[in-house]
Amino acid sequence: MSKLQRIVIFGATSAIAAACARQWVMRGNSLFLAGRNENKLESLLADLRVRGSSGQQIEGITVDLNDFERHEALFTRAEQTLGGVDLVLIAHGTLPDQSACEQSVAMTMEEIRTNALSVISLLTIAANRMETQGSGTLAVITSVAGNRGRRSNYVYGSAKGIVILFLQGLRNRLARRGVTVITIKPGFVDTPMTAHLEKKGLLWARPETIATGIVTAVEKRQDVVYLSSIWRWIMLIIRHIPEGIFKRLSL
Ligand SMILES: NC(=O)c1ccc[n+]([C@@H]2O[C@H](COP(=O)([O-])OP(=O)(O)OC[C@H]3O[C@@H](n4cnc5c(N)ncnc54)[C@H](OP(=O)(O)O)[C@@H]3O)[C@@H](O)[C@H]2O)c1
Numbered sequence: 001m002s003k004l005q006r007i008v009i010f011g012a013t014s015a016i017a018a019a020c021a022r023q024w025v026m027r028g029n030s031l032f033l034a035g036r037n038e039n040k041l042e043s044l045l046a047d048l049r050v051r052g053s054s055g056q057q058i059e060g061i062t063v064d065l066n067d068f069e070r071h072e073a074l075f076t077r078a079e080q081t082l083g084g085v086d087l088v089l090i091a092h093g094t095l096p097d098q099s100a101c102e103q104s105v106a107m108t109m110e111e112i113r114t115n116a117l118s119v120i121s122l123l124t125i126a127a128n129r130m131e132t133q134g135s136g137t138l139a140v141i142t143s144v145a146g147n148r149g150r151r152s153n154y155v156y157g158s159a160k161g162i163v164i165l166f167l168q169g170l171r172n173r174l175a176r177r178g179v180t181v182i183t184i185k186p187g188f189v190d191t192p193m194t195a196h197l198e199k200k201g202l203l204w205a206r207p208e209t210i211a212t213g214i215v216t217a218v219e220k221r222q223d224v225v226y227l228s229s230i231w232r233w234i235m236l237i238i239r240h241i242p243e244g245i246f247k248r249l250s251l
Pocket residue numbers: 011012013014015016017035036037040063064065066091092093094095114141142143144185186187188189190191192193194
């Protein structure tokens with residue numbers, strides 16, 4: 001990153017986001033963190049303040065991001081705390097129980113609300129403010145799951161897919177207004193979200209590795225980033241399997 005940035009992270013207590021925050025604070029940037037879990041947020045802030053220096057703003061707020069009514073005020077608070085915003089990372093998310101969602105409209109709607117609608121609300125506010133200032137970067141953690149609906153996780157995948165398409169359009173709109181829009185697509189990452197899954201094989205990544213990829217993508221102003229990069233080729237193959245064959249696969 002060429003100059004110091006004022007960074008807002010939504011869902012900051014996520015393992016991936018926290019790893020990004022550590023890298024950014026050690027580069028001298030200022031941070032405003034929005035996280036739901038108060039204890040996790042406080043301990044993250046304490047850790048970051050030890051790593052940072054006195055000239056850096058390192059502040060945070062506890063918030064449930066499904067409370068859309070608070071989004072506008074939240075962004076204003078971040079701007080006032082940091083004196084402006086150069087970079088927004090949206091990281092929060094939940095990995096639903098697909099079978100349970102199939103039996104519950106309420107649970108399915110709640111997952112779409114968390115993984116798609118809350119992100120779109122935050123993006124709409126941040127995009128308009130960055131468009132007005134004529135600069136800034138919006139980076140959003142989506143997932144390779146958003147590339148194709150699969151029977152094992154299509155509630156989560158479709159929510160991420162909504163965001164991926166929204167970001168595509170937003171990038172197209174803001175490209176000529178000095179604003180960068182980055183779609184981050186991780187594959188399997190060893191975090192609390194996947195604690196219940198068996199983690200074997202080369203495809204699993206550590207949150208610190210994903211964070212390095214995100215920090216690099218921001219520096220290079222990339223558009224769409226697969227982390228790790230092998231997922232670009234895996235998803236290329238998966239996307240091109242004809243539907244007639246795909247519907248018979250146990251993916
Ligand atoms: N892990 C993977 O394999 C993987 C793969 C692809 C994409 N991703 C995406 O990466 C992002 C980060 O996930 P992670 O892997 O780092 O998992 P994580 O550590 O479990 O982080 C998820 C975070 O989202 C927060 N969150 C959920 N609902 C929220 C809400 N309504 N308001 C505020 N915060 C909320 C959680 O807060 P609490 O601490 O309060 O629960 C938690 O901090 C997510 O968008 C996820 O979908 C993960």
